[in-house]
Amino acid sequence: MFETVKYEVENGVAWITLNRPDKLNAFTEQMNKEVQHSVKQASRDKEVRCLVITGEGRAFCSGQDLQGVNEDMNHGEVLRRFYNPMVMEIHRCEKPIIAAVNGVAAGAGMSLALACDFRLLSEKASFLEAFIHVGLVPDAGNLYFLPKLIGHAKAMELAVLGEKINAEEAKELGLATKVIPMEQWQAEITAFAERLASMPTAAIAVIKKNLKASWHSTLEESLERDAQGQRIAGLTLDHKEGVAAFMQKRKPVFQGK
Amino acid sequence: MSKSYETIEVSQQGKLGLIALNRPKVLNAINSTMVSEILAAMEGFEADSAVKAIVLSGNGRAFAAGADIDEMANDHAIDFELRNQFKDWDRLAMIKKPIIGAVQGFALGGGFELALCCDLLYAADNSEFGFPEVNLGVMPGAGGTQRLTKLVGKTKAMEWLFTGKRISAREALRHGIVNQLIAEELLLEETMKAAEQISSQAPIAIRLIKEAVLKAVDTPLNEGMEFERKNFYLLFSTEDQKEGMNAFLEKRKPQFKGK
Numbered sequence: 041m042f043e044t045v046k047y048e049v050e051n052g053v054a055w056i057t058l059n060r061p062d063k064l065n066a067f068t069e070q071m072n073k074e075v076q077h078s079v080k081q082a083s084r085d086k087e088v089r090c091l092v093i094t095g096e097g098r099a100f101c102s103g104q105d106l107q108g109v110n111e112d113m114n115h116g117e118v119l120r121r122f123y124n125p126m127v128m129e130i131h132r133c134e135k136p137i138i139a140a141v142n143g144v145a146a147g148a149g150m151s152l153a154l155a156c157d158f159r160l161l162s163e164k165a166s167f168l169e170a171f172i173h174v175g176l177v178p179d180a181g182n183l184y185f186l187p188k189l190i191g192h193a194k195a196m197e198l199a200v201l202g203e204k205i206n207a208e209e210a211k212e213l214g215l216a217t218k219v220i221p222m223e224q225w226q227a228e229i230t231a232f233a234e235r236l237a238s239m240p241t242a243a244i245a246v247i248k249k250n251l252k253a254s255w256h257s258t259l260e261e262s263l264e265r266d267a268q269g270q271r272i273a274g275l276t277l278d279h280k281e282g283v284a285a286f287m288q289k290r291k292p293v294f295q296g297k
Numbered sequence: 298m299s300k301s302y303e304t305i306e307v308s309q310q311g312k313l314g315l316i317a318l319n320r321p322k323v324l325n326a327i328n329s330t331m332v333s334e335i336l337a338a339m340e341g342f343e344a345d346s347a348v349k350a351i352v353l354s355g356n357g358r359a360f361a362a363g364a365d366i367d368e369m370a371n372d373h374a375i376d377f378e379l380r381n382q383f384k385d386w387d388r389l390a391m392i393k394k395p396i397i398g399a400v401q402g403f404a405l406g407g408g409f410e411l412a413l414c415c416d417l418l419y420a421a422d423n424s425e426f427g428f429p430e431v432n433l434g435v436m437p438g439a440g441g442t443q444r445l446t447k448l449v450g451k452t453k454a455m456e457w458l459f460t461g462k463r464i465s466a467r468e469a470l471r472h473g474i475v476n477q478l479i480a481e482e483l484l485l486e487e488t489m490k491a492a493e494q495i496s497s498q499a500p501i502a503i504r505l506i507k508e509a510v511l512k513a514v515d516t517p518l519n520e521g522m523e524f525e526r527k528n529f530y531l532l533f534s535t536e537d538q539k540e541g542m543n544a545f546l547e548k549r550k551p552q553f554k555g556k
Contacts, residue, residue: 249422268487271486275482
């Protein structure tokens with residue numbers, strides 16, 4: 041169904057694997073569209089309660105495939121047509137999305153990881169704001185997400201200096217939830233994703249929505265959104281289950297409803 | 298309410314008359330039957346003294362995603378003229394009770410025009426407005442160019458009507474098209490709450506306020522002021538005015554009777 045990404049669903053988790061390993065999973069127009077459509081498919085699939093985006097081979101994603109870049113290319117149009125809809129699809133998704141950064145995430149590959157909710161890094165992972173080295177600027181939401189994640193000053197350093205950030209440095213900056221040794225990589229990311237998938241995912245959807253809205257809200261608006269969000273969460277089966285399990289001193293079983 | 302409708306659901310809850318567009322399979326596309334049924338339901342509520350406010354919503358994913366194109370694709374100019382296509386729309390604008398709209402998903406074309414007929418609009422975070430008529434080589438015909446322009450001014454109206462571009466919920470809020478954004482799951486609940494609050498006010502005051510505000514849209518200021526004054530005077534012939542002011546002085550809640 042997709043050619044440049046692998047799409048598999050297992051135990052409530054949709055695995056979206058960028059699958060152009062010989063090109064370090066560089067973006068082509070087709071891969072932009074296929075990431076967008078696979079995220080959309082996972083968003084709609086009721087079985088799916090968590091998404092993982094990762095890369096096949098040694099890279100997470102090396103950014104735009106420079107083979108497709110020539111003098112006639114209108115960079116702005118490429119972004120509008122291929123990258124921006126992909127980033128918006130990720131941003132719109134109500135389910136938790138993990139970037140499992142298995143190797144280098146450079147340029148738009150870094151932007152892709154920044155657009156996700158969690159970043160799990162392998163010890164071999166790295167981030168690279170490669171744009172400046174070819175006289176370009178970080179795109180695909182990069183300059184939107186980065187300062188929100190690590191602050192304006194650090195975002196400026198990364199974007200302008202374009203230095204490689206290794207996994208430990210990324211963790212220190214706040215760009216990683218966790219750095220995972222290679223031998224435990226697959227087991228740990230699977231456990232993390234399946235743990236999210238078994239959480240009260242309807243409440244997670246509200247948390248995501250309200251956190252996103254907080255960036256452009258006053259306190260008064262946020263408080264009202266809290267009230268609406270809590271009303272919605274208060275009506276979920278998972279809330280009832282959580283309370284019942286607490287009373288009965290057992291582990292709750294959440295269905296994301 | 299024994300009357301049965303084909304394209305809408307009509308019910309009554311306390312002081313509220315509820316109308317829900319009910320062609321969810323076609324995203325509540327508006328056809329002439331639907332407009333005349335909405336009008337019939339509204340006129341029914343208008344005549345029913347127990348109803349103090351009307352809530353208009355759409356069943357399913359959208360409020361209303363436009364007009365039924367099949368219905369008019371082969372029409373000619375004179376067909377519209379002879380049929381007097383928009384007479385029901387004109388009468389919708391004459392309803393005197395407050396109409397409170399709840400919009401989720403699309404309110405496009407005729408759906409947007411219907412939303413613009415409401416006095417207050419509550420919209421879900423996911424709502425999108427727009428006039429895509431231009432993409433079909435036509436333009437709005439049920440008040441779109443006029444009501445939108447009076448609401449948001451020429452600059453944005455022209456842009457939206459020329460391009461057919463979608464207006465996001467937040468943009469609609471910013472431009473004063475909607476009163477408040479609400480999480481989709483709670484849209485009806487919160488809209489009903491707002492409608493109930495309005496329906497507990499003195500009905501004749503609400504009625505004359507609506508009339509005066511609508512007057513402001515196409516009346517010079519001095520005439521509008523005269524009109525407002527007459528309505529203000531008129532309210533002093535109601536029992537509710539006496540009750541409202543007495544209750545205020547006696548520090549208690551007023552009991553309005555709509556008289």
